[in-house]
Amino acid sequence: MSNAVTHVPAASPEVAFEHFSREFEFETDCWDTHETLMLDEPGFVLLDVRGPALYERGHVPGALNLPHGKIIRRRMEAWPKETLFVVYCAGPHCNGAAKAARRLAELGRPVKLMAGGITGWLDEGFALAEGAEPSSVRALEAA
Template sequence: MTTAVTAVAPASSERALKHFETALEFETDCWDVHDVMSNGKQDFVLLDVRSHALYEKGHVPGAVSLPHGKIIEGTLRDYPSDTVFVVYCAGPHCNGAHRGAIRLARLGRPVKLMIGGITGWLDEGFTLETGRK
């Protein structure tokens, strides 16, 4: 019997391993970001790439507000070229984090996407802070 799930056969274990290992080069999740930031071992800059107004209404504690359209070399001048950036936006329904990641990558900056964004952060039970830093 074939179903909508198995109509296209799953990849071999070797191909699946390569795919999923590669995915982690491009993304991280809310839990890992929270864990690292809570333990004081942060080795990345967390960027909220939504508008400043949305950032002020609620953002991940410790995140820097930098809307994706404003990611240019000039706005990054205070960060060493090897700084790892982790970007997020509203959630899975928003492509702002992808837009921010593209801009950072085009500037030669290391970048990962925090999958889930604000929605994922709240789903994990973490809190947001308000206001502007």
């Protein structure tokens, strides 16, 4: 008997493996981002692509605020061309991170989206930093 789940058959395990493996080229998660931000050289720039007021109320420690609508070639020239950017927004209900990722890719920049955004970060039990300036994860957790 067919239902909403089984009406379309699942992909073969080989096709599913390829599909889900490719997702890691485009996304990372909050846990991996948090753990990597604890390193001296995380290897990426974290961008909070929400507006400044939301950023100031609470953001991922270490994130720079660059609203997705303000991602322009001139601003991005501050970083070497090979710099990896990880972008996030409010959460799964928001597409600002996808807009930012699309724009960065259009500008020829490597990019990944942090799945879950602020919602996912809080769901993992991680603290937010407040204010207009970024602070590190280590500094926040040591306080």
